[in-house]
Amino acid sequence: MRMLFDADLSVERLIPALSIESGTRITPEDTLVIFDEVQEVPRAMTSLKMFNEAAPEYDVLATGSALGIAMHLGFSFPVGKVSRLKLYPMSFVEFLYACKQYALAEMLESKDFPLINVMHDRVMTWLRYFMYTGGMPEIVEAFASTLPNPDFTAVRKLQNSLVSDYRDDFSKHVDMRDSPAVTTLRLNQVWDSIPSQLAKENKKFVYGVVRAGGRGKDFESAIQWLVDASLALRVNRVSAPLEPLAAYADGSAFKLYSLDVGLLGALGGLNVRVLLEGDALFREFKGSIAEQFVCQQLTMMNGHSPYYWSAENSSGELDFLFEGNGKAVPVEVKEGTHRQTKSLVIMQKRHGYPLAYRFSADRYRDVGPIRDVPLYMAGIV
Known part of the structure; x- marks a missing residue:
């Protein structure tokens, strides 16, 4: 995944690649794309901007360690392009x-x-x-x-x-x-x-x-x-x-x-x-x-x-x-x-x-x- 996201972040390239990796056909109508442990590949977080601007019909969720995401340096965070949800322990x-x-x-x-x-x-x-x-x-x-x-x-x-x-x-x-x-x-x-x-x-x-x-x-x-x-x-x-x-x-x-x-x-x-x-x-x-x-x-x-x-x-x-x-x-x-x-x-x-x-x-x-x-x-x- 790091190799995939280190290159071009266009949605036209990412969607087929993610489909091949997951063995699942990704369609906007019924597929939720989840980038789990996203802190391990920071540019996957950056790609959310591309999904927001060029392909908003796709539903994408990124989850990961707050510690890893907060402390990663040197990558572009898609400010204003994602909705943040903070998870707490169960009430x-x-x-x-x-x-x-x-x-x-x-x-x-x-x-x-x-x-x-x-x-x-x-x-x-x-x-x-x-x-x-x-x-x-x-x-x-x-x-x-x-x-x-x-x-x-x-x-x-x-x-x-x-x-x-x-x-x-x-x-x-x-x-x-x-x-x-x-x-x-x-x-x-x-x-x-x-x-x-x-x-x-x-x-x-x-x-x-x-x-x-x-x-x-x-x-x-x-x-x-x-x-x-x-x-x-x-x-x-x-x-x-x-x-x-x-x-x-x-x-x-x-x-x-x-x-x-x-x-x-x-x-x-x-x-x-x-x-x-x-x-x-x-x-x-x-x-x-x-x-x-x-x-x-x-x-x-x-x-x-x-x-x-x-x-x-x-x-x-x-x-x-x-x-x-x-x-x-x-x-x-x-x-x-x-x-x-x-x-x-x-x-x-x-x-x-x-x-x-x-x-x-x-x-x-x-x-x-x-x-x-x-x-x-x-x-x-």
Whole structure:
């Protein structure tokens, strides 16, 4: 394929060649052309411009590693000629569908809270499964295939294998303008530090946790690399919890989450025993498993990571903020069924937010200006 795309990119040449290679007659009416692992042949990405301009009747889909596509240098990207779709790990509702829990998934999507409250304990069981398994498709498939007696050992084995694959990607796609060994080391150090960063009391990313004496200039490029490659979610602090949130973003302070709650558990060595201990799972890593889940769900809903707010000279903090209908919406994530949220109450009174969410392991309750919502409804409400 590299030889094919290194030459003329005219559609008149490519279509017959792709037909021969695939053994399939390609016709505009009923054929979808898929360039899988497109980062391995960057000029295949460039050819999308030719398909768009000269042969728009053909449907072409390019898929590949975000890391490889983001880091390839020296080729022309067809700006304005392709529609980009970002794939995330599966959401909790998608996980339920994959596990053939259709009625539960449809119930959550309907937002029928009286019924949801009745079925709360059942949904919480599946949420614990999801928080351990995560939403990576192959891992979900392995989990679902062993039901009704899920094989969590197989799940963890696949998670560890996927983590190893990502580490291999680090070394394969390092920027050769820096020392490959140093860049790979720093990527691994930052990624490995995410569980311990989130277990900190204020969860703000601290370079010294990555490496003793570490400074921002040592790890900034590695952090940006992981974010660009969709392997980490960066949540920036805002100096004021007001809209538009982007105008108050403070890039010097941020939290870093994993791309997937299941992989966060694997990186942190989460023991499967927590699935048997009630709400213990939500308290692991000082509640960061629950925060990771909510961050993922909000990111899927908005298409970008939310923000957070912390006071300059006090302990006040809002776990997340996102914009809904042009208004800032504050979010607090509580461990277990704990509902004491002093910061949220104070900020609600001060700024009069029309809507505020408090996610916990408890049932739904809509009383006053702060809406108590079960964790599993994050990204749905």
